[in-house]
Amino acid sequence: MIFSSRMRGNPGLILTICAALLLTLSAAVDAITLKVATLAPEGTSWMKQMRKGASEISEKTDGRVKIKFYPGGVMGNTSTVLQKMRVGQLQGGAFTGASLSQVYPDAQLYSLPMVFHSHEEVAYVRQRMDDTLIKGLADKGMVVLGISDGGFAYIMCKKPLRRLGDLKGQKVWMPEGDVLTEAMFESAGVSPIPLPVADVYTGLQTGLLDTVAGVPTGIVAFQWYTSVTHLTDVPLMFLSGMFAVDSKAFKRIKPGDQKIVRKVMGRIFKDLDAVNRADNESARSALQSQGIEFVHPNRAERDNWESIAKQGRERMVSRAKYTPALVDRMLGYIREYRTQQQ
């Protein structure tokens, strides 16, 4: 009260305070800390690389741009993180392509089941389509600073799954709310059991589940391999990771610094492609060394798996709300690549 009465009587003081406030505000624009949440646990390649990028950015912008990470899901699940980004409590996140599909369905375009046979095919498509996804997310208010390979997911089971028919009667896990996996297994005549990732290990131990899918590094890190015996060596789906920042927050960074942030994080995520691929290779060999048997379905059986995925594709495209034209474009590039290889 004392302050307000004094201020009323002293316009000069009010002006001074306003000027000071403006200065403070402009200082805030000069120096910004982006708070970024992720489910990636500390100690992972993702965290190590992103921290490396953050310290390089801080150094190159003379401390004007800092990135503070909240790893391991401490800020909640994806929906919570997105909500916190909307209210400005967080400025960004490192997400899976699938989880960003809440904002922009095509973010999980590359995860359509059984469309890719190899990393080379993925690289060919990504070179031609990453920019489209980045633009799609930009239209939804997200600045994507990097996209990275997360690897191929494989099916693992307590018995060898050679034929599609072997899946019948299996207790198959699907990540809760994952419409793609649900649609794919439905096409194969199987009703998957929805569970959060956190419950899979126990589910395998208690016999609630006997069939799961994951990338090799995940299967090792979460110790699921201790309860299964076979891995069907056919890439089930490709996974990606994305580092996205709220565009309003990003615009508060000075243009010159924006360039630095994009350049450094872009490079870091490119590096992650190679790191993650090597990690997954190493994890595959570790699984073999621990006695997990790799099952290789023959050509005819593999075609069978793919044809089921193909049959269900329309359902997946509509259920996952993909843009059909983008799906066609991706499939076109894959055909193009395969023709070139023949």
Place this chain on the structure above:
Amino acid sequence: MYLQHASAITRITLIPLLLALALASGCSSMVARATGNLSDSLSRAVLNQNDPETVRQGAPTFLLMLDGFINDDPDNQALLLSGSRLYGAYASAFVDNEERQRRLANKAFHYGRRAVCVSHNDFCAVIDKPFVTFKEHVTDFNTGDVPLLFGFASAWATWIQANSDDWNATIQLPKVAALMDRVIELDETYNHGNAHLYMGVLTTQLPPEYGGKPEVGRQHFERANELSAGHNLMVNVLFAKYYARLVFNQELHDKLLNEVLASNTEAPELTLSNVLAQQQARELLEDSHDFF
């Protein structure tokens, strides 16, 4: 979706499990059998040393001495176990160069493996087998085997830590956990309750989102504190570093570490480890603001 974030764990960062973890028991008396009272006194002097640098510089002589004894008596289980402990402890506590650390940890692991194989043929045959087979043989160990079991398991943990960029190493962690669990079943008080300390670290590697159970880890840390009557300062350092950071609890993190810094380091067979614990507590506190 299918876990690509967590999937990218390249390195489950077990902290260097310090000298005291490996040295604190058994070793002195075993070496004594071979080398008499001199060695016994030396081991005790190492554990009670309050200047880590003295140990860093002096330990290699001791290691070479043990290599010599083992060469002369290659199936002497007590000597093999001592060699395993000393090499493991030295590698994790005093060697920064990664390549050297791997080399020394490798030696620790292989001495430990040889020690186990002297008396436990069936278990020896399943060390590299799939986890399910391995686990069936964990009960081959009984109360009298606890020093051997704990020594081998801790050397294995050190080896995994030194090779943590290699998934072929990381994948062996559940086997170490199974052995430490067996130690706890047989005699949880052994070595100041350090099997609980290992289990605390092993169970605080994954966030709950991926099936991790930090609260189980917390219970292990708390039990390790009880069993060492609060004298083992390394417990609270690892409690802060693994549990408090995993659950993002800065208040607890800083409180535990400040307690370590305010504690007396002198304790029988724990002085060296406690001095190192304080060094690490200081480093973690300095990094606290950046992490949280």
